[in-house]
Amino acid sequence: MQKKLPAKKLKAEPAETIAEKPKRARAKKVAEETVAAEPAPKKSRAKPKAKKKAGPTDGAKVLLDLVVKTLDDNKGEEILTIDLAGKSSIADFMVIANGRSGRQVTALANYVVDAIAKAGLPPCRTEGKSAGDWVLIDAGDVIVHLFRPEVREFYKLEKMWQADFRPEAEHE
Template sequence: MNLSIEMAKIVYNSLDEKKAEDIKVIDISEISVVADYFIIASASNSSQLQALVDNVEESLDKAGYLPKQIEGRNSGSWILLDYLDIIIHIFSKEDRLFYDLERIWRDGKEISVEELK
């Protein structure tokens, strides 16, 4: 199995477990060299945002994946976790609407939950 999709499944399940809102997995492998997948999710408040980040980090760590970089930990409104092949964006609802990454990366292919299973 492709490592990138395996990581995406782990992240999706971790976000879903902590009730992240509007989780999107976008395959950008054919349009960018930055990563294979962007995973975007929203949190309803800063406490949930931090819980989502912690759960994702813990789940990926247990699977043997370590982050290259984490940005925005102190902002409380947008945290980016860079795992090379996948980049995870966890937003407050307001910042997600403002930055609208789905529009910017609309040439990527959105992966359905069924495709992840």
Template sequence: MSNQAHVIKTRIPDPPPAAEQLLSAVRDAVEALKAKDVVEIDVRGKSSVTDFMVVASGTSTRHVKSIADEVVKHAKLLGFMPLGVEGEREAEWVLVDLADVVVHVMLPRVREFYALERLWTVGDQPPEIHPADDTPAG
């Protein structure tokens, strides 16, 4: 028995938006939906998959999904369709792949368990917390 894969039609404008443009759109999206403890991690030189990771928390599964949906909406405003969106059904951890920027929106308990910030910043300065946030992650 086979399961049908969820197919997302990707669209990358030519030329694609710069990583900083995508990062700005993500900032606007997470800020608009009042995501908690937003952290941006520069992984250039550490990962060949992406340039930046953004990790944010939602207060409930509905909030997590709404934040991820808002990120997708803001990317579309740049003419960019995500390469993939994973985890929407359970909405405890939703990943939005925007190529140069990968966004992780998680419930706090899931975020604490996986500790992505620590994984990607071992030996670095602490991750940068977005100025709109009131409290540091962790």
């Protein structure tokens, strides 16, 4: 036995509404075509705003202060900071310091990494801790190089980064 489904009740629309439906559809189509035919808005001829000079951020300065204070508190020697603004995009600052021995260089690296972690900053990457001659710490905005004195004298890293290199002077 099949069940009978109840008949759907149709809404009775007024006669004028039925007659207007095709007109509304045509009007809508004409409006869409008009919008599509309009030319795209012209680009502004105003000069673009000057970009801020790339310089160290407040966060980079805070990180720099933390690194220098940690090295100083733990007897790092000959601590040197180099502002890398305009010289490189890898970081805002570079710190170069000595330890008296390979063991102290490794310990200084551990102190710096721990201080950065305790401050809640992103973790650092380190290279060279096992050898203890030259440890590189990449803390994002600050790059730290820790050396034994003989190794620092051999590489003279600060001399290379502090040089006033101007490519245009080379061609004159």
